Amino acid sequence: MQLKPAVTALVTAVALASLLSGCKKEEAAPPAQTPQVGVVTIQPQAYTLTSELPGRTTAYRIAEVRPQVNGIILKRLFKEGGDVKEGQQLYQIDPSVYDATLKSAQASLTQTKSISDRYKQLVDEQAVSRQEYDTAVANRMTAEANVQTAQINVRYTKVFAPISGRIGRSSVTEGALVSNGQTDAMAVIQQLDPIYVDVTQSSAEMLKLRRDLESGQLEKAGANAAKVKLTLEDGSAYGQDGKLEFSEVSVDQTTGSVTLRAVFPNPDHTLLPGMFVHAQLQAGVNSKAILAPQQGVTRDIKGIPTAMVVNKDNKVEQRQLVANRTAGAYWLVEKGLNAGDRVITEGLQFIKPGIEVKVKDADNAKPAGSAPAPAAAAGQGE
Template structure:
């Protein structure tokens, strides 16, 4: 009997222990039971509103000088001196090179002597003609002799005019031995040194002068984009800018913005057959000569003004497997809804949305990974969303 009692006691103790364990587990699992609820996930939203947006085009282009002049000799000879410093600013008319003038000085002296000879001969013939004019009146000389004297005088006068022209030509050639700057600007390197032989109108320029302030920026736009722009302007979707007032901004080769704005001057009237593009030219101030000819830049050209459109931050727009743009919206009841959007283009860090949203709707831009359509959320404005202790605020898209 004692053995049986002992077994029964052990069995009862085991049952009691199992019941205690089960009750403990139930008590532990109680917080997750149906009687309790998790807090709704918190999301940051942006309230949509229609606005007027100035649209811009980002076009690639290059810098070109406003004026450029290649310095070439107009007479031949030996370079005696170089009278400028490479890379310096020169003024229009400033002397750049001196060609040996000896032969041109001699040519000028010879032309002056020839002119003096012609003038002396003309003086003699003029006096002779005057005398013959009086003598022919009294038949002291024949009419033929008078006519010959008159013809000789006219020839002498022609020789005098030719002599004057020869003197002027010799004087011009002598002046050309001093090569001057045709325009004001910055002069580049010299291709010749003193002692070099140059010839008139040679193919190789002695130096190049460029005007850098102000300076041109030539950007290219595809003809397809130009047609689209004209259609939008014609339909009234875009309000056009006055071409004389359209402003242009620049991004330099390293991505940094150029601090000064330019003005769009004109659009080329023909399309490049090789590239299918049209050239737009803008004029920029360049007081510090940061912009140099040949530099690659990107121009932000004002395209027009779009009325009553909505901009959705790019971080709030995703793509489905078919490539369609979608966004999650918090309804009036704070329930997440999925919207299909029609996006036209990017404007800064936002998408320009033409369909799929209404003014006043709340687009979720933060906390997207924690919610799904149909879920109830806690809505907080994105700009003023609280940051939990020890965490960092979400970085905004540039």
């Protein structure tokens, strides 16, 4: 059976169009290109590790002002919340009773002194017995002691500041009765310059630091080991450096932590007792630290940090890392990366392990070994 000429022409045209369309599709598919990635070359460096620890400020010295005699408050001689000097009078207690007692004691002393002086002459003449003379001398000495006691009590009616510092509110007013040995302080003075900062460190972290220092993984921080920096509650840095004073000799059984005490100059009284702060302490120096840029470190579905690395064949490898501490814009890597490794920080979305890539230095990236060490590399568990 023969096709009609019109049908034959139509079939031929359709076949030709399909052939041309297939050719165009083949020409439109470009050949696969090797992706280009930006890398940072890892170089070891000396890096000072610091620990950021929570703490609270504590007054350098605290003195509770208490009465040492009984009486009525006649005057309060200070401004609440103001600064006072050591030896400054704070209160005046009614001295009238104690003045009278002093005068009585002085009169008794005059009498007993006169008797003892007279008996001294008489005992030489054997007009009085030695026992009577000794009794007169003892009475004079008792009278002298009574005068001294009365003088002390008169002085105690003036209440003075035992230390210099800032005084709080007064718990008594004029007309109030105070007594020696009362439980409540009349006022409290706190010395604020310098000021203590008490911070806590877990015993586990302290033991790890000691092991790292003993094994040589860390070196001692040297002359700056005792220097402490402070961050305030609002996130601002305190302008004065402190110095580590001591660490507690025992571990708190309830918290498992050790208390460290630092002292800071506080001339402007910026720090007040009870403030919550963060202290940065230099723990040690890692002379061969591996710092990886944070943009080159991701986490897998299990939360394990990983990095894509270009090997010597320019192929991509995935590395699992141990990195539990940040250092500014970097991770401090304990395991998983070595000196000379090229960590991919740009073009991660175009690659997968095993493929070949073109390598260039990442834009605005320095070798990780030249990364500036931040002021505080806080210990952050990941």
